Amino acid sequence: MLKILSGSQVKELDAAYINRKGISSLNLMESAASGFVGWWTAMDFDKQLPVVVFCGAGNNGGDGYAIARLLHGLDFEVIVVQCFTDSSGMSPDALFNKQSLPDGVQVRHWSEFAPCESAVVIDAYLGVGLRGPLRQEAVEVIQKINSLAGLKISVDIPSGLPSDGLLDGLCVRADFTVTLAFPKLSLLFPEHASVAGKLVLVDIGIEDSDYQEFPSTYFFLIKKDLKSYHRTFHRFSHKGDFGKIMLFAGSIGKMGAAVLAGKAALRTGSGLVTVQIPESERQVVQTAAPELMCSFGLQGNLGMFDALGVGPAIGVDDNAGTLAYLFQNFPKPMVIDADAITLLGKKPDLVQLIPKGSILTPHLVEFDRILGRSENHLERLEKASDFCNKWGLNMLIKGANSVICLADGRQIFNSSGTHYMATAGAGDVLTGILTSLLGQGYSPEQAMICGVYQHGLAGEIAGERKRRGTIASDIVEAIPETFRRLDIS
Ligand SMILES: NC(=O)C1=CN([C@@H]2O[C@H](COP(=O)(O)OP(=O)(O)OC[C@H]3O[C@@H](n4cnc5c(N)ncnc54)[C@H](O)[C@@H]3O)[C@@H](O)[C@H]2O)[C@H](O)CC1
Numbered sequence: 001m002l003k004i005l006s007g008s009q010v011k012e013l014d015a016a017y018i019n020r021k022g023i024s025s026l027n028l029m030e031s032a033a034s035g036f037v038g039w040w041t042a043m044d045f046d047k048q049l050p051v052v053v054f055c056g057a058g059n060n061g062g063d064g065y066a067i068a069r070l071l072h073g074l075d076f077e078v079i080v081v082q083c084f085t086d087s088s089g090m091s092p093d094a095l096f097n098k099q100s101l102p103d104g105v106q107v108r109h110w111s112e113f114a115p116c117e118s119a120v121v122i123d124a125y126l127g128v129g130l131r132g133p134l135r136q137e138a139v140e141v142i143q144k145i146n147s148l149a150g151l152k153i154s155v156d157i158p159s160g161l162p163s164d165g166l167l168d169g170l171c172v173r174a175d176f177t178v179t180l181a182f183p184k185l186s187l188l189f190p191e192h193a194s195v196a197g198k199l200v201l202v203d204i205g206i207e208d209s210d211y212q213e214f215p216s217t218y219f220f221l222i223k224k225d226l227k228s229y230h231r232t233f234h235r236f237s238h239k240g241d242f243g244k245i246m247l248f249a250g251s252i253g254k255m256g257a258a259v260l261a262g263k264a265a266l267r268t269g270s271g272l273v274t275v276q277i278p279e280s281e282r283q284v285v286q287t288a289a290p291e292l293m294c295s296f297g298l299q300g301n302l303g304m305f306d307a308l309g310v311g312p313a314i315g316v317d318d319n320a321g322t323l324a325y326l327f328q329n330f331p332k333p334m335v336i337d338a339d340a341i342t343l344l345g346k347k348p349d350l351v352q353l354i355p356k357g358s359i360l361t362p363h364l365v366e367f368d369r370i371l372g373r374s375e376n377h378l379e380r381l382e383k384a385s386d387f388c389n390k391w392g393l394n395m396l397i398k399g400a401n402s403v404i405c406l407a408d409g410r411q412i413f414n415s416s417g418t419h420y421m422a423t424a425g426a427g428d429v430l431t432g433i434l435t436s437l438l439g440q441g442y443s444p445e446q447a448m449i450c451g452v453y454q455h456g457l458a459g460e461i462a463g464e465r466k467r468r469g470t471i472a473s474d475i476v477e478a479i480p481e482t483f484r485r486l487d488i489s
């Protein structure tokens, strides 16, 4: 898992890394530039299009100069636009890379740069070294970059966007942000989606172990993390090892929630899945998924289940008593979603009854129902942290980079998923996945890490073929393929 450091920690990380590996800071900049160019090459950009690289005087600009040199070497027509006047303020590594530009690269000053039609723009003006409000000249440079018609690719972070806080003013509006080593925190805030564009992470050789000494509560979950969080089963494993779970989901006219959550749990590997539904609706479930069992009315012996999931489409009118009953009679961590979360907002006294370690899975609107409106994502994350810590609970804030909030204060941003998952029932699928993993003996932390990543990956797989036509059932059917792609048996 990648630790997300603050902009000011990046300099210390670089220094420590360089020191430990016995390399120079220029080597690290070269890794950053070649990492960027590796992504560029995979994107297969048209060599007929000129490439315009805006370079600042700091190390972000240094990355830009090195990228310009490497792209020139790949036969692209490269124009460097120098976004400062006085070279004496340049960082030594930026100066070195500026001086290493081959003759074939044209260099212009930003004030005299006339936009050319359809060039690809690389924004290496300001990185994580931005401090305080933008100076007037920086405002003008950023306006110029934004006025260009071509595709805009920011190096590390869109220039002008603070790395750890909220945008207050202007920044480059990027189509892609190619971020180095780990994503900068602000790139993961929903309010910055329209300026950060698509997020690309480039490995510059810094390993997880190199981050150890740097404190941070923020992490980024990536594909290679998954395997170590999964349980392994063996040839003597039987139905019981894969867990018996109950999903309290669905109501008259909304039985899809029970079917989707139930099927998702089966596809995640649950041995036995029972859905708790209104008796009148049993035909719906048993026709849609014969592998599911149904129960009607509250179960007397909840103890027979390894995990419970409660909430999708149960309705909010008559269920406060049922929730209290479940919380008091099922002492193990459970998954709490959708209408169950809305109910907690209406009856906050119920929160104290929730079994410790349980997982609440609000989307942003449901989040507001329990913890009130937040001005921005940072405030939301802080509220979640306080809530989880106070009650010994876990929370998954659903969205483009869903955040796993643990009771100990760690907050883990997920990297998988696609906007094609913005479809009815996708949340019900997640509830089924998470409950299934709890039932298979995963700790809440393991269940959240594996569940949220695989839910996103299943959405990506479904979206590859179905694009905006993706529906929640497609996500369910893609779950088995996630195990294959992650090499989990
Ligand atoms: N480990 C890594 O991730 C690596 C990252 N690299 C790149 O280095 C930059 C950070 O470089 P740094 O020199 O610290 O700062 P910047 O280039 O981002 O910014 C300095 C530059 O900005 C000017 N400036 C600062 N504040 C303002 C302001 N308010 N208004 C206008 N101008 C401002 C300042 O004067 C300087 O000119 C990181 O983002 C990566 O791109 C390394 O290449 C490799 C390792």
Ligand SMILES: [K+]
Residues within 6 Å of the ligand: 060, 123, 124, 125, 126, 127, 154, 155, 156, 157, 158, 159
């Ligand atoms: K930048």
